[in-house]
Amino acid sequence: MKFEVTILGSASATPVYNRNPTAQLLNCNERHYLIDCGEGTQQQLIKYGFKASKIDYIFISHLHGDHFFGVVGLLSSLHLNGRTKPLQLFGPAALKEIIDLQFLHSDTHLRYEIDFHPIDASKSELIFKNNDVSVETIVLNHRIPCTGFKFTEKKRLRKLVVEKLEQDAVPITYYPMLKRSLNIDLPDGRHIEYLDYTTDSAVPKVYCYCSDTMYDESYFDQIRNADTLYHEATFLHEMLDRANETHHTTAQQAAEIATKVGAKKLLIGHFSSRYKTLEALLDEAKCGFENTQLALEGKTFEI
Numbered sequence: 001m002k003f004e005v006t007i008l009g010s011a012s013a014t015p016v017y018n019r020n021p022t023a024q025l026l027n028c029n030e031r032h033y034l035i036d037c038g039e040g041t042q043q044q045l046i047k048y049g050f051k052a053s054k055i056d057y058i059f060i061s062h063l064h065g066d067h068f069f070g071v072v073g074l075l076s077s078l079h080l081n082g083r084t085k086p087l088q089l090f091g092p093a094a095l096k097e098i099i100d101l102q103f104l105h106s107d108t109h110l111r112y113e114i115d116f117h118p119i120d121a122s123k124s125e126l127i128f129k130n131n132d133v134s135v136e137t138i139v140l141n142h143r144i145p146c147t148g149f150k151f152t153e154k155k156r157l158r159k160l161v162v163e164k165l166e167q168d169a170v171p172i173t174y175y176p177m178l179k180r181s182l183n184i185d186l187p188d189g190r191h192i193e194y195l196d197y198t199t200d201s202a203v204p205k206v207y208c209y210c211s212d213t214m215y216d217e218s219y220f221d222q223i224r225n226a227d228t229l230y231h232e233a234t235f236l237h238e239m240l241d242r243a244n245e246t247h248h249t250t251a252q253q254a255a256e257i258a259t260k261v262g263a264k265k266l267l268i269g270h271f272s273s274r275y276k277t278l279e280a281l282l283d284e285a286k287c288g289f290e291n292t293q294l295a296l297e298g299k300t301f302e303i
């Protein structure tokens, strides 16, 4: 099953040096989940060959413009392109007001429904699940209420050992029960243990998205052992005072967090416009956590 994330924006605050404000597209089993939607996200989707019409779920972390200024434009384009399928939108309650006001004054009546789910940023909760993935919020520490998102793949059914099943002439009609870890008593009197005819499926993978936040151990438990941790790293550590003041994280801190929570891979992003090139940020993070990569526009990472 595909479980990967493509970076559409890596900049904080303003678009600069060909870096776009934050947006990521998560592909889980060919379903598309948009995480944040900074200005220019539509163009980024086109640039990297994705169809906006395939997005059915949008998750917005907070109401700083670099994370949501692209939402109204995207929703409007979907309408103009004839979408009728409902779209699920998760974000701060006030996002609904903002969207409604914009469409009210432009006399726009969407031809599809927005199923809006307000997020309570004061506590972590399960906000979504389907057959592929579940999504929990991560309470972050930012200047305004802000949540990250933890995407956990759904555990797959057990795998059949077909050769053995055929050899012992177990009827195919019983295969679904075995996959669901059920033992069977066959009409001919034989007892079939599922453990003898199936193997465990892969351990579900976890993707944690943490932007924007300052270093705060209160959310560490929730992101523990993530297969891939995306963490903002707005500044170099020499700017720690500025990071604390603006409730952001330094590259060194992002690496420290990845180490402390036992992440397997770290992606850093949300880079300040003060950095024309990003090598120093990557080097600093790699010093503390070797398996770090820059979450750059157009790059796709397997979770």
Ligand SMILES: [Zn+2]
Pocket (backbone or CB within 6 Å): 012, 013, 022, 064, 066, 067, 212, 270
């Ligand atoms: Zn931001």
Ligand SMILES: [Zn+2]
Pocket (backbone or CB within 6 Å): 062, 064, 142, 212
């Ligand atoms: Zn912010």
